[in-house]
Amino acid sequence: MNQNRALHFSGPYEHRPLGYDYNFKCHWAEVKRGREVRSQNTEQYYPPHPPELSQHSISDWQAQPEAALKNLFHRQRSKALYLEAFFRVVLILYGEWQDAHLEVRYTDVDYFVFSDAATLMANGKSPYERSTYRYSPLIAFLLIPNSFLHHSWGKFLFSASDLLVGFFIHRILKLRGVPEKICTYATMIWLFNPFTFTIGTRGNCEPIVCSMVLGILICLMNDRPSQAAFWYGLIVHLRIYPIIYALPIIFVLDPLHFRPGKKPTLVDWNSRSSNSSWVWHNSKITYSHYIRNILTSIFTWKRVVFGIISASTFFIFTGFFFYLYGWDFLHEALMYHLTRTDPRHNFSIYFYHIYIHYEHEFSILEKLIAFLPQFTVQLVLIFRFALDLPFSFFLQTLAFVAFNKVITAQYFVWFFCLLPLILPWTTMKLKWRGLACISVWIGAQVHWLMWGYLLEFRGKNVFLQLWLASLLILAANTFVIISVIRGHVYCPLFKRLQEADPTEIVKHD
Template sequence: MTVKYTDIDYVVFTDAARYITQGQSPYLRETYRYTPLLAILLTPNIYLFSSFGKCLFAAADLLVGYLIHRILLLRGMPSKRALYFDALWLLNPMVANISTRGNAESLLGAMVLGTLYTMLQKRQYFYSACALFGLSVHFKIYPIIYAVPLLILLDQHDTVPLPTIMQTYQVIRNRWMYSLDNQNAVQRSIKNTLSFLSPIRILFGVVSAAVFFILTGLMYQRYGHPFLEHTYLYHVTREDHRHNFSIWFYPLYLGMDHRSPWMGLLAFVPQLALVIAIGITFGKDVFFACFLQTFLFVTYNKVITSQYFMWYICLFPLILPSTKIQMKWKGVLLLAGWVVGQAVWLNYAYQLEFLAQHTFFQLWLSGTLFFMINTWVMVELIKNHQYETVFNSNDKIRWVWGMGDPGSKRS
């Protein structure tokens, strides 16, 4: 059986784009589960040439590589050394394969990296960071998990200029906090809450939410309930009993005739709790927090496919310089375990897909092995990570990986 190089998702994207060019809803294309913005972006597939989207996704790969390089430089790494970490993304065959087959994950990676990059330079690009975050959550709902570390990152030392209304709120908030008694448990709790609800955090939340709701409102006005159903609600309630890397696929497969809401809840609760805990614990080291959150979110998800790995691979070069893991030994062992775990699963998936052998149980065992390997990788990364806050007490970016190139100035 011949396997086509182009991903089936790309065919779906192109069909949805064709409906857009005809003035119709992209959701007329069965299995289109994305924002209409993606179909609109890919209308040149119809007007110009059919591989436009693949070129766009490859360009997004290059943009992600550029953003990785810029972030490393902002944190003090010399340009020549930063190139080695860029290569982990730009020369990664998995990344190149997924994008050139026609998967759009690199677009989202560019939005997430763009959010983090502009957040590093928040005095100049604060509103750009808010807009990019709102756009990324609209594009695909999972980046909402980054709200926790991003809010933790913004604190009382922030020097971002505030609009008049936020300055007024700051004066009133400070008066309230000053009047509260630390000895009283209730008042102390209120004071801690007010301390967290700083003007800059509220401003970030309001602007990001405004961008998200404006885009979502426009799409809803144009495409109605099918937009909400296919873009957001489907992914929240999705239970895929087809074979995938998730440890949940086999229980869902066995129970597909007797669906229980408790199964979805059982999968979601630990995932959500751990993601929030990671965001709170490592929020000041925002790159490590976002990487761990994404890695954990994917590992515990009810559905896992290879393109989901792109979500955290783009963040990996930003945390690798801070690890104390010996790359020649344990690093190679961890990478080999991660690759072998996938290879074992893919072997049984091939037997199921192309040889028509009943390997569902073996696939589940392989998925369980991969889950255990991912857990081992996470534990080792946490144990060996050198925690580095992004900003100092003067709200300047800390140079943690060197003194930069000659003539470099700290932002």
Template sequence: MEPASLLPSIIFAGLVRVMLMLYGLWHDANFTVKYTDVDYYVFTDAASHVIHGESPYSRATYRYTPLLAWALIPNIYVHQCFGKVIFIVCDILAAVLIHKILRSQSCSAQSSVFCAQLWLFNPITITVSTRGNAESVMSVLVLIALHYFTKNTTLQSLVVASVTYAISVHVKIFPATYAVAIYFYVNSKYFNHQPVFSVMPNRYRVLAGVIGATTFAVLTGLCYLMYGYEFLHETYLYHVIRQDTRHNFSAYFYLFYLLPDVSWLSAAVFVPQLFLILLSSYHFYEDLIFTCFINTFVFVTFNKVC
């Protein structure tokens, strides 16, 4: 089976998503419970504040990078579904990247297409993007970074991977859990496909670190200059101190419910996450993609808001 055989699936999956997006317009106009994700209304309201020269954080519960509000300004000027189109495109691109990554890892064409189809026709991914959730943007950023980190061909690949990874961390902090694994993976044997464990810095690690840190600092610094401490608090710090007993899928839900006034508890629950992430990063770093999956799984499983 040739890689091009993914194209019919992409076209069909795209049509399904567009149909659901259009259905959402009708559903929202005729039902009390909306098809559109409540966060999409938050994004759009934040974009409206930006248009009027205000902070996107003037919209209550907007706790994202201002880049998202800026990107969705066409929701106001062009059409309310503009952002959904962007999220759908990113959703499709994620499947293409899954296919490319698997092919670069020597998976068969048939297996690579099948795995991409699992993403394309997964009801969850379809629903998430068509309802207006921005997670597909994060998926694309992380997959681009992983593709270029594992491509192992040129110095340019390492630069692209580092920049994209830094952008993903700026947009949403959870990819920071991959940092230690990436550090171990990028070593003196990086371009020879022979990862050797070492904690010592080398030119590849320094290059990746400097480029990534600079990219993150520039993006975060610009946002801070525009919106000050409010940006830092709402985008990053809020998630560190947050306790929410309404999200009762968290392993810590009942603990927070019983001890709502213990201020240090919110920070203490990060310890199991940190320990397991460091452990998996050390044991599995040679397979970077698998390690990132494990670290994401650990992050979600032991997240205090779930």
């Protein structure tokens, strides 16, 4: 719904900001924000200010209602951040108690691996002396205070990154002109998600990765591609999966959006349209022409600089740690994730095939065939939605996880952090299409977990049923992807320079 539209009731009318539905008979005129009151005899119908405002803000509301409303939501968001910070501290303390008194630990098993690797690094040894440590040494380095300060240091660090993700979500939406109320609600979807706040408090490092992904978007939106390139090279070093964002970033760094000495203009939330190709409407440049222009003029200044900085960052960190830790680092932190075949049960449809043929050495062709569906889906999504960069990131991440050879629950947080960025542009209502997506996705997870419980804790031979449940999860993810695409209002991140001609821009750069 457009933020300038108002609700209708019978009776006298006066303009009020969207979202304040006083429970009395009145009429909200369809007027633009900031217009004068059309009727002066309205005090008998409602109070002159929202009841949520404190007494010291009443004068501000009467003078500047929009500014007062913005301050109200700012205070609500700040309170929510403090509440969530306190709640995460409580969860960390509770986790300490559960680990000490209950058989099932609250702390993620990877956190113990991180801590052991950090202790080894603090003692001048290789973190890869700890078996199953398959991450960049940077993670172990960040957790060195675990060995001399407190063993929960890493949990507080990851939880702080979790809160930083919420701040970045709000920042990105505000940069795109989304109203404060919607920004606040979208941020709450991340902060109050039970899955996301348990990830950090259990000691999983994914919130750091999520905050870096959102930081890259903010850098691009603020016309700082060099900073974005540095963080992009670093995040690919930490976790390989963000390599899937390379092509859409290259597409966005186009002369039709970026000109020397001129900051790119973001498309405002209010200018969104139901026409998915609206950006090309009444334009001599068609979408196919635009894609051909990108492919034939790939080496523009912005793109070359981004490629050089990101590649240099990646190879500097990788080369430095290779010098320190040798082939153990290269294999465990990088090559392992490219060739990983996990025979243990997981959400992927490939696990059963890998389990049956675990002693069989898979050929290069077999490994490539497993990547083919994933690669194909990525290309389709990139070439169709790359200019709507946050939406492209979300779809790519969800599809990458859905078609991956190994899927664990921590991977879900990769696209959960991007979900609030696309909600202001969806036409899906929570009732019923939104509930259908949520129910199908959660139902598939619960169904799989039921069979996983019978296998792992009851020792029953239900591998076939578990594999069928994995197929159901793939179907659920596919259903969500299609539903989200159908309900999304396509909105490019940057405005195309109206006066630009592709040929002239290429020559200029």
